Amino acid sequence: MKYELYYWPSIPGRGEFVRLALEDVGAPYVDVARVPKRGVDALFPVLGGSLGGARPFAPPVLRAGKLVIAQTANILAYLGPKHGLVPRSEALDLEARQHQLTIADLVAEAHDTHHPIGSSLYYEDQKPESKRRSTAFLDARMPKYLGYFEEVLAANKKSRGKWLVGRDRTYVDLSMFQVIEGLRYAFPKRFGRYSKKIPKLMALSDRVAARPRIAAYAASPRRIAFNEDGIFRHYPELDR
């Protein structure tokens, strides 16, 4: 069975967390809206609910045989046990789910640095507010989240601080890699300075990047570059 991923074809966005999981385990999948001649129109049936399952509120959506699954953390929690992306332990599965939801909260806040008033408005219509929110994010929220995960990593004796949950890499580590790449892209100055305070997370990110399948994926045209339509956007005026 080939998975079908339904996501916007021009941004890494939330779909990238799913792509990284599928790529890391070499699971066969079609990135439906990126198939030549299909494009974004290919998303409409799934977003309209006509492929079955509960109609999604938004992409990403994963079709796995008869199942049609939306919400990033839900997709990853589904894939985890099927592909060895999470330990076979109820407690550690719950830990992974918990961390993925905290990452989702961080991702939403990173998005809102350029959309503090609303995703229904353009960035250009909320620039002063974006500046204020970015400052609060960079000063308080980003360090709170990443400082927390740095401690979680240090406390994980099972992996000797190499991975966030259990002994081996999980989808949570792959997602953390993407968050770190995104923050580095969006805020090269501020994140560059801050990153010295989270050496274990930075090493984790390097470890993910060096995984053969992830490295091959990153070098392939399948990996979409960060850009100013996505979650992590580089607006120099927001990076002090």
Next chain:
Amino acid sequence: MKYELYYWPSIPGRGEFVRLALEDVGAPYVDVARVPKRGVDALFPVLGGSLGGARPFAPPVLRAGKLVIAQTANILAYLGPKHGLVPRSEALDLEARQHQLTIADLVAEAHDTHHPIGSSLYYEDQKPESKRRSTAFLDARMPKYLGYFEEVLAANKKSRGKWLVGRDRTYVDLSMFQVIEGLRYAFPKRFGRYSKKIPKLMALSDRVAARPRIAAYAASPRRIAFNEDGIFRHYPELDR
């Protein structure tokens, strides 16, 4: 076994979604920070990670025997199958998880109407931005979310449009009740007018309120009233 719920003692907040699930099934639990003479200090050990599990980023946290579980949607997904709060079907369990995460997104956006710049600042320090964000929320986001759930409800043939997932009420319905109560409290004028467009969700909410255990809970001192320290706050200047 008695569950232990760790949450702020003075607001409904995200803890309320867990309380409603526990109350609806009559599960024994201690709301630890509300035990006389304990208070908020009772949260520190669990937030410090000393009760086991992955250290939580924030409350609510549920202790279930040896398990220590954080993130609201994760707690509900754990409780669901154990207490008949979700159907015994992989597809419907995934649907419930998906909807709960969409509700979590809506709740975060409702929170940000009074904290668009950052949760590290007071409302008083972000009033003009709150007015703009509330307008965008009430004009675009709230109708988008609730219009979506109204359609999900109408499309659920299994319950004839009575409940969101499967035949019977799930934790998703209990959470939707809380969202509707919260929006009614925060934005009585705007939500009052808008609510006429979502008759099925309003009927669902009435149906939840009429459940004997929920009605008894709502009439008890265990139910914490909405207030201006929580997620759903009534600031008349934000309600047009």
